[in-house]
Amino acid sequence: MRKKSDSNNSLIDIFGEVGIISLILLIFLCTIFAFFPEKSKIILEKLRFFLADNYGLYYAALGLGIFLCTIFIAFSKYGKIKLGKESDEKEYPSFIWGTMIFTSTMAADILFFSLCEWSLYYNEPYIQNLGSLQLWASTYPLFHWGPTVWGFYVILSVSFGFMVHVRNRKCQKFSEACRPIFKEKIDGICGRIIDLIAIFSLIAGTSTTFSLATPLLSKVISKFFYIQNTTIFxxxxxxxxxxxxxxxxxxxxxxxxxxxxxxxxIFFLLIAYFLFAGGETVYILETGFSAIGNLAQNFILMSTWLDPLRETYFPQKWTIYYWSYWMVWCVATPFFIGKISKGRTIKDTILGIYMYGISGTFMSFIVMGNYGLSLQLNNKLDIVGIIAKTSDYSEAIIKIFDTLPFPNIALIILVLTMIMLYVTTFDALVMVASVYSYNMPDMEMEADKKNKIFWAIIFILFPIVLIFFKNSMYNLQSISIIAAFPIGIIIIFIIISFFKDAHKYLTEYDKRNIYFY
Incomplete structure (x- = not known):
């Protein structure tokens, strides 16, 4: 790659207008959260309730609609389009490509939720009313981390991959993906607003991830080295x-x-440790098998249930949160996935992302989640009771590890896995965000190192504030739900733009009698 000389560059050249404005607004938000924590929480709660209660249909319809849209694209004429020239070969072998997709999208929060998510639903009235606690507490994690949420990654990865490798557009931004609709307006205030919303959505997603999973990591490390586990640590x-x-x-x-x-x-090693060393292999596999079957049978019902009478608020509290969380989290990574998918057809890209993404998440939730569920149902460890008494999810997770043989070895593997997932995920995010904001004429040019360091710092500022002031899971969820509302509208624009541009592309090739195989 050619590097742009950083001599005589202005701040705008290095960090971009979006980067500078994002920093100013982020500092403003951090100040508000720091000096007015209680008032900030109240405002967040009110906004979250308003959006989830009044616009739940918007989030739910968007999630299901995008999933169905990706399946249509894969098996339609659009699925035959190759991301690149006809002569382009795949840049990465399938396994390496799949691992890059999974590790760039799944930060350490997948381990946090895999170990405890079933317990979040355990006392929910809606789950209890469904009948079998074991069946539904093991099914909903798969639903919330399954096809619907991966659809957000799929549709954006395909759109960005088409934009970069087929249309050869130099600018890799959300706004550029909307150009087929807005045309030259994208070069003005319209494009800047879209890009600012995208960046802030990304910051909201990364903040939630860091704020939920990092306390678990610090608690485990402090236990090993006998260090007091404080907020500063x-x-x-x-x-x-x-x-x-x-x-x-x-x-x-x-x-x-x-x-x-x-x-x-390392991730596979941790999964194997739980599956074979915990003594619950048969239970884990059978419960997971049943959960997959239950999900397949009830997918549409689960996707469309919004509790109109508000008897339990379960979909507003959980399903809408997860759709929102993934919407804000998938702002940058699809650029990365689209870039590494050069040489693959759109159909191969769609099916590959679903295969590797769902396989990895299902494996994690089925094995680690059902191990903890077995402890609870067999009265070996009251995980739900620990959480209810202490409100400390990290403590409950460590107790789960204590039931394994050689628990310290298992915890070491957990620490290594969390750190590696953090690093690989945020590597992809920083790389994409630096190109996203960098003012450069050539898309093959590497962003300035100062720009990369700038975004590396940006991604930890807000999480530090949230951790320092010990925001609850509910408040962290609220941030994602609020940020997801405008980004959902932009995703719709990108989908429409893709269809418009892809149809034009196929029409151009039809006129030249070029056939796709």
Whole structure:
């Protein structure tokens, strides 16, 4: 790659207008959260309730609609389009490509939720009213991390891949993906608003991830080294992780691909430890098999149930949150996925993302989640009781590890897995965000190192504030739900733009009598 000289560059050249404005607004938000924490929480709660209660149909319809849309694209004429020239070969072998997709999208929060998500539903009236606690508490995690949420990644990855590799557009931004609709307006205030919304949505998603999972990591490390687990220590761990992923992203794509491969190996090792060393192998597999069958039978019902009478508020509290969380989290990574998918057809890209993404998440939730569920139902460990008494999910998760043989070894694997997933995920995010904001004429040009470091810092500022002021899970959910509302509208624009541009592309080729195989 050619590097642009950083001599005589202005701040706007290096960080971009979007980057500078994002920093100013982020500092403003951090100040508000820092000096007015209680009032901030009240405002967040009111906004979250208003959006989830009044616009739940918007989030639910968007999630289901996008999933169905991706299936249509895969098996339609659009699925035959190759991301690149007809002569282009796949840049990465399928396994490496799949691991890069999974590790760039799944940060350490997948381990946090895999271990405890079933317990979040355990006392929910809606789950209890459905009948079998074991069946539905193991099914809903698969639903909330399954085809619908992966659809957000799929549709954006395909749209961006088509934009970059087929249309050869130099600008890799959300606004550029909307150009077929807005045309030259994208170069003005319209495009800047779209890009600012996208960046803030991404910051909201990363903040939620860091704020939920990092306390678990710090608690485990403090236990090993007999260090008092304070908020400052948690923030220190976060900063160390940020330094690691910053060093990695400065090393380039080869380092990122290698990290993706090795982090997958460690992840598989942790899964195997739970599956074979915990003594619950048969229960885990049978419960997982039943949960997949239950999900397949009830997918449409679960996707469309919005509790109109508000008897339990379950979909507003959980399903809408997860759709929102994934919408804000998938702002940047699809650029990365689209870029590494060069040489594949759109159909192969769609089916590949679903295959690798769902396989990885289902494996994690079925094995680790059902292990904890078995402890609860067999009265070996009252995980729900620990959470209810202490409100400390990290403590409950550590108790789960204590039931395994050689628990310290298992915890070491957990720490390594979390750090590796953090690093690989945020490597991809920083790399994409730096190109996203960098003012450069050539899309093959590498962003300035100062720009990469700038975004590495941006991604940890807000999480530090949220962790320092100990925001609850409910408040963290609220941030995602609020940020997802405008980004959902932009995703709709991108989908319409893709169909418009792809149809035009196929029409051009039909006129030249070029056939797709």
């Amino acid at each position: 948690t923030i220190l761990i976060l900063i160390i992780i940020a330094v690691i992923y910053t060093i990695a992203v400065l090393s380039g794509m080869k380092t990122i691909s290698n990290l993706a491969k090795y982090s997958s190996y």
